[in-house]
Amino acid sequence: MGNEVGLKIEEMLCQLADATRIDGEIWRAAYTPEDKNAKNILREWIEDLGLEYREDAIGNVYGRFPGTEPGTVLTGSHLDTVKNGGKYDGALGVVTGVAALGYLKESGFVPKHSLEVVGLMEEEGSRFATGCQGSRAICGTLKEEDLEEVGRDGVTLREALVSAGYQPEALKSVKRDDIRAIVELHIEQGPVLESEQKQIGIVDSIVGIVNYELTIQGS
Template sequence: MSTSALLAQLDDVGRDPRRGGYSRHVFDPAERDLRDWFGEQARARGLDVHADRNANLWAWWGGPGPDAVVTGSHLDSVPGGGAFDGPLGVAAALGAVDELRATGFQPGRPLAIVVFAEEEGGRFGVPCLGSRLLSGSIDRDTACALRDQGGTTFAEALRAAGGDPARAGADPELLGGIGKFVELHVEQGRGLVDLGRPVAVATSILGHGRWRFRFRGQGNHAGATPLEDRSDPMLPAARTVLAAREAAARHEARATVGRLVPNPGGTNVIASSTDLWLDARAPLDTTTRAVVAELTARAEEHARAEGCRVDVTEESYSPTAHFDQGLRAELTALLDDAPALATGAGHDAGVLSTRVPTSMLFVRNPTGISHAPDEHAEPADCEAGTAALARVLRRWAA
């Protein structure tokens, strides 16, 4: 079955009528439907499917073993995300297995497809949570204590999904069995459009993280409180949003506030607190840190001017990831001198890159848009990516 046909089966799963696009978050009904779909598709191909202790799904061609070749991606999304970020890599992996089987190929070493849990952090706030847990990049207690917006902890959600929070965390045996990992992903930018090529090899991922700024003031009545008597946390929060753009421009970095939540959130109520979340990233980790330090100082200044205070919490950080140079060179040669591209988007492959030999392939996105409904990949490019992935798996798993 073609990769595009596999993706078409997911068209109606998790559509978001309010935001547009898709909202698929770990363990919610839509994401569970996608997990079931993957299990059905993998078993139909004779693969052995199971969930690991961190809710990542594995489908093995033959039994697990040492020096395994692993590919895959994720099925969850950001709120109102596109159709390709994550699912393309999973569908392409299934399509690559079809291509290999059609030629009578039998792997000479263990081969698996993995679906990582909570890659986007859309429910519990920490991106790449499944791969971070697997690799020990986040400890079990910290992960299990994470809460979604409804107050449910990751431990509670994992238990409700059939997992055991007491067993979550680093899995050195499973991780140590991975000999090579490759993740195929839709490009989140216009590099391949400008190059006129359908597939690229990734070089690196910008260092990036998420920080929560909590501004605390005094809740009060919007009509009965004179301006001079207010300690309104929305004002320093708003000024910090503007300061984030200015700081990023000064440092040639990227900084975004995509979420801002006042409490209690009434139209005629001065907020008692306001939370905003900053996403900051840059080619150098020192630059990312400099942006956050500058913005923290500005936030404190703005809070004092309004009679408020601010607390800043780092919720996640991934240092700049450089993919294995040997694998990059091998993929470039194997794929007819495919161009090499860096990316500003985080991926499970980036988390794994410090533990196992890791690489990535990108498929052209004609819109250059991602994390939004206009994200796209043409069917011909999806099939080109699948063919490239099949060629890589054939070489590595022979």
């Protein structure tokens, strides 16, 4: 059974990648037609597996397997990707989460806490440089003024949200207080596992990223 699930995950990753190429390169920037294509595919998978699908007001996508008691265990990753980011970066955590929840539901498992998979919006800074807008909104740290950030194409985050059909005025509704734990499966972005010939590792620290905007006057 494990082999079958693994093959299915690879097929899903290929489908997602092939549906979101620009000039042959995988590229899903936030609030673009490619982003919408990815979400439509994700919705189809989630609903076909009998899970509950929803999007929040900023564009995070969820698949839910209801539990018997309050609280949620969340898995997933970012759905967006930078230009030519490959088919695994971010998408791996989302697709495997969908497959895992579908497998658990099909097997008759009844979770104590609800299990959810999430496809997070704009984790990569694929269009808006500060990045992590989706997860920041879930934590309640994305502010109204952050919606005025201007993307690489001269469009503000607020304008991008509206043009994609989302409701920036409902930003506060995105915050979650029910999440008890989060686990993310992600590709290694370094050489350690490969050099040690290991298949998987547990992250215990992560690099911090700070963005600055500089204006230089004079010569």
